[in-house]
Each structure stands twice: as C-alpha cells, then as structure tokens.
Amino acid sequence: MKNGGRRVVITGVGAVTPIGTGADGLWVGLTARRSAVRELTRFDPTPFRSRIAAEIPDFRPQDHLDAKRAKRLDRFSQLAVTSARFALADAELEPAREDGDRAGAMMGSALGGVAFAESQVAGFHRDGPRGLDPALALAVFPGAASCNIAIEFGFTGPNSTNAMSCASGTIAVGDAFHAIRAGQADLMLAGGAEAPLAPMTYAAFSVIRAMSTRNDDPAHASRPFDAARDGFVMGEGAAVLVLEERARALARGAKIYAEIVGYGFTNDAYHMTAPRPDGRQAARAMRLALADG
Structure with missing residues (x-):
C-alpha cells in the first residue's frame, strides 16, 4: 500500500443523465437497459447528416441552484454542481460541517461552456461587445465545473478541471484519488460534465463523420463495440463521486461502494x-x- 497506508473509498454517487437522475435513478435506467437516444430537439437537426442525441428531458437548474447564480453558469456547470450535490447527499455528508481546507473538487470536461459561447455569437455580430452577456468569460472555460463546485460547498482544497476529451472524467477521479492518498485532502468530489448540444459544435462533429447516422433507429445507434458501428452519439450529462480517506469513512459509518487501489494513465x-x-x-x-x- 502506497503513501503510508492511506486508502481511498467511494462513498457517494451523484448524476444527472438522460436515463436517470441521482444514484438510484441512474441505476434504474441502466438496469432497465433504457436508451435516451432520440431525434434531437434542442435545435433543428435537419441540416445535419446525424440528427439524433441523448438529451436530458427534465433538468431545471433553478430547482437545484440559486436562480440568479444559475443564469451565470453554462449548462455543463449547472449539471456538475447539481451532480455534486446529489453525491454529497448520497454520502450523507453536510458540506457546512466539513473542514473546507481538507476537501476539494476535480472534474473533467472536454468542451466546457461551448453552448454558452455559441449563444453569444449572434448578439456579438449584431451589437459588438455590448451584445455579450457579462457572464460569458467565466461561463465558458472548462475549469468552471470544479470552481463552481468549490464555491457552492466551500471546499478550498485541491481543485482542477482537465479537458482530456472522453477520458477526462476518469482522469479527474484518478487525480482525486492521488490527492487523498498523498495526504492533500480527506474528501474529494470527482467526475465529469458535458453539455455540448449546440448547433455549431454538433455540426463540427457531424462534418468529420464522427457521429452515427442511424437516424431511423436511434435507440440502437450507440454501439461502440459492434463491428457495424458507424460513430458515436452526442449527449449531455454529469456524474460525480465522493471519494474519502477510508479510515475517516469507516469512523463515520459511511456506506462504501468500492475502494480505489491504483491508477495509471x-x-x-x-x-x-x-x-x-x-x-x-x-x-x-x-x-x-x-x-x-
């Protein structure tokens, strides 16, 4: 065992996804083999070769965040903070009672606030800088995910967001694991968040033929291990895990989902x-x- 025997366990799960919300909702969706892939409704998909996506149908950020603050965040940050809240509740932790210096957040997001940025293009071309939302600069960068989680819960420990594409969420979990094992923190929130469903971003992946065109059978379009696969399906969502130092988790009687014992990348x-x-x-x-x- 590395680093003097500090062990790391998972004690909470939070998620906002197209197939279910929270640990229980996600599990029900997975075990029911539910597909959330259907024709895209966020914008008109008819100009594109691919016209399908996995959208979250019922997420209302104001149900989980202060309404004024929610307006300043891109959807990916809204999903990240909400998932973190669900994860803490699942772990039966109250952030206000935690030592903020010993708690942190590490997230992954490939595209960050790209949808917020796209929403500002028309206003900028019409009115110049005056046409931009003042929140733009802080809403678009990928680091907004972990930063807003830290602000929401007062966690002043290790914090970062990586943008390593599809692996970013797993890398965040690995980095958080190492932070706890190295003694830099006792509690970490770690995971990933994406909300890339905006016309130009969707088009960018469509023109390089990266996305499935099984528009007539969306429920079976995502098949990454099938010899007949024809691309991925774009979607949105977030998932966050609570990682804790094992002795601390046992001392408070936490339920333990799993132990993380090693990480390589x-x-x-x-x-x-x-x-x-x-x-x-x-x-x-x-x-x-x-x-x-």
Whole structure:
C-alpha cells in the first residue's frame, strides 16, 4: 500500500443523465437497459447528416441552484454542481460541517461552456461587445465545473478541471484519488460534465463523420463495440463521486461502494480520435494501475 497506508473509498454517487437522475435513478435506467437516444430537439437537426442525441428531458437548474447564480453558469456547470450535490447527499455528508481546507473538487470536461459561447455569437455580430452577456468569460472555460463546485460547498482544497476529451472524467477521479492518498485532502468530489448540444459544435462533429447516422433507429445507434458501428452519439450529462480517506469513512459509518487501489494513465500519441490499433498504451495504463496499488 502506497503513501503510508492511506486508502481511498467511494462513498457517494451523484448524476444527472438522460436515463436517470441521482444514484438510484441512474441505476434504474441502466438496469432497465433504457436508451435516451432520440431525434434531437434542442435545435433543428435537419441540416445535419446525424440528427439524433441523448438529451436530458427534465433538468431545471433553478430547482437545484440559486436562480440568479444559475443564469451565470453554462449548462455543463449547472449539471456538475447539481451532480455534486446529489453525491454529497448520497454520502450523507453536510458540506457546512466539513473542514473546507481538507476537501476539494476535480472534474473533467472536454468542451466546457461551448453552448454558452455559441449563444453569444449572434448578439456579438449584431451589437459588438455590448451584445455579450457579462457572464460569458467565466461561463465558458472548462475549469468552471470544479470552481463552481468549490464555491457552492466551500471546499478550498485541491481543485482542477482537465479537458482530456472522453477520458477526462476518469482522469479527474484518478487525480482525486492521488490527492487523498498523498495526504492533500480527506474528501474529494470527482467526475465529469458535458453539455455540448449546440448547433455549431454538433455540426463540427457531424462534418468529420464522427457521429452515427442511424437516424431511423436511434435507440440502437450507440454501439461502440459492434463491428457495424458507424460513430458515436452526442449527449449531455454529469456524474460525480465522493471519494474519502477510508479510515475517516469507516469512523463515520459511511456506506462504501468500492475502494480505489491504483491508477495509471498513458497516451497513444497516435491520432486525435482513433485509438492505437495494437492497444499497447491501453495495456500499459492497466499495468501502471496494478503497480500503483
């Protein structure tokens, strides 16, 4: 066991997803094999080859955040903060009773507040700088996810958001694990958040033919391990885990979902979207994780 035996466990799960909200809602959606992929409704998809997405149908940020503050956040940050709140509740933790210096947040988001940025383009071209929402600069950057979680709950410990695409949420969990094991924190919120469903962003992935065009069968369009796969399906959502130092979690009688014992991460250095065919670096990441434990 590394670093003097500090062990790390998962004690809370929070999520806002197209198939369910909260730990229980997400589990029900998964075990029911529910698909949330259907024709896109956020904007008119007819100009695009792909016209499907996984949208969250019933998320109202004002139900979970101060309404005035919610207006200043991009949807990805709204989802991140809400998921963090659900995770803390699932772990039966009250943020106000925590030592903020020993608690932090690490998140992943590939595209950050891209939808908020897109929403400002028309106003800028029409009215110049005066046409922009003053919240734009702070809403768009990916770091808004972890920063807003920290502000919401008063957590002044380790904080970061990485933008490493599809792996960003897992990297955030690994980094949070290491922060606790190294003694930098006792409690961490870690996960990922994305809300990229905006016309230009959707078009960008459509024109490079990265997305599935199974528009007539959206429920079966996402099939990453199928030989007949034809691309991914864009969606939105967030998930956050509560990570705690094990002795602390046991002392307070917390339920423990799992223990994290090792983490490794590598890079293919091969292609921006395609994985290395021989899987060499994926295998090395697994070996590093085993050695780390």
